[in-house]
Structure formats: structure tokens, C-alpha cells
Amino acid sequence: MSGRRRLDWLGLTPEPERELPTAVAALRASSRSAPAGPPQDLAATERRRVEHLILRGSRHSWLRYLAEVTDLVTGVAAGSRAGDPAAALLAGEVVLDHHRMLIGLPGPGYGRTAQDRAALESAVRSLRTHTTRGAGR
Numbered sequence: 751m752s753g754r755r756r757l758d759w760l761g762l763t764p765e766p767e768r769e770l771p772t773a774v775a776a777l778r779a780s781s782r783s784a785p786a787g788p789p790q791d792l793a794a795t796e797r798r799r800v801e802h803l804i805l806r807g808s809r810h811s812w813l814r815y816l817a818e819v820t821d822l823v824t825g826v827a828a829g830s831r832a833g834d835p836a837a838a839l840l841a842g843e844v845v846l847d848h849h850r851m852l853i854g855l856p857g858p859g860y861g862r863t864a865q866d867r868a869a870l871e872s873a874v875r876s877l878r879t880h881t882t883r884g885a886g887r
Contacts, residue, residue: 763847763848763851765844765847765848766800766816766844766845766848767800767801767804769840769841769844770796770800770819770841770844770845771793771794771796771797771799771800772793772796772837773837773838773840773841773844774796774819774822774837774841775789775792775793775795775796776789776792776793776833776834776837777819777822777823777826777833777834777837777838777841778792778796778822779792780831780832780833780834799815800815803815809857809859813859813862813863816845816848816849816863816866817866819841819845820842820845820866820869820870822838822841823838823841823842823845823870823873823874823877824842824869824870824872824873826838826873826877827842827872827873827874827876827877827880828873828876835877835880835881836881838873838877839874839877839878839881842870842873842874842877843874845866845870846867846870846871846874849863849866849867849870850867
């Protein structure tokens with residue numbers, strides 16, 4: 751194997767890069783330890799973080815970031831943290847789709863995300879029920 755960096759983990763759909771920053775910024779903003787600022791500034795900060803991970807990160811750092819997002823989503827779904835259920839649902843669906851597609855890529859990503867996939871499946875079900883009920887009010 752050459753010393754070149756493996757980039758096959760980047761061979762997924764663009765939804766994480768396009769949709770996660772705004773949703774994750776909304777979830778982080780609901781945290782007491784979140785930095786203060788207008789929502790667009792928080793989203794821009796999150797977008798820069800995702801961009802940095804994609805351009806300079808590794809499979810490991812990318813999956814670690816997605817694990818953080820999973821924790822935010824599952825916390826909102828379980829009611830153990832404040833947050834916008836719609837933002838949590840969007841983030842949960844994007845990360846869950848990402849993790850499911852890892853089965854088609856080389857490397858340990860699919861196996862490594864098994865617990866997160868299970869947690870996200872449950873959280874997404876719960877959040878869909880919650881957002882459906884909330885829309886009907």
C-alpha cells in the first residue's frame with residue numbers, strides 16, 4: 751500500500767456537508783454551554799468545522815464528529831437535552847443515511863457505526879412521531 755492518504759470515506763452523498771451544519775448549529779444553540787450568537791453565525795461556524803473535517807480530517811475524525819451529532823440527536827429524542835425536534839430529526843436522518851451507506855465502502859466504518867445506527871434508528875422513529883404529533887396541533 752502506498753503512503754497516500756485514503757479518501758474513500760469521502761465517497762458519500764453531499765447531504766452531510768450541505769444539511770448538517772444548520773441543523774447541528776440549532777441543536778448546539780439549545781445547549782447551556784453553546785457559544786452565544788446569531789443563528790447564522792453559529793451555522794457558519796459549524797459549516798467551517800465540517801469543511802475542515804472534509805478537507806483536512808480523516809475517516810476517524812469524521813466519524814467522531816458524526817458520533818457527536820448522534821449524541822445531540824439521541825439526547826433530544828430521549829428528552830434528556832433541550833433542542834428543536836425538527837433539527838434533531840433532520841440531523842438524525844442525514845447521519846443515519848450516511849452510516850447505512852458505509853456498508854459499500856472499504857474499511858471498518860460500517861461496523862464501527864453499528865451502535866450509532868441502532869441508536870439513531872430509535873431516535874428517528876421517536877422524533878418522527880413527535881414532529882408528526884406537533885404538526886397536527
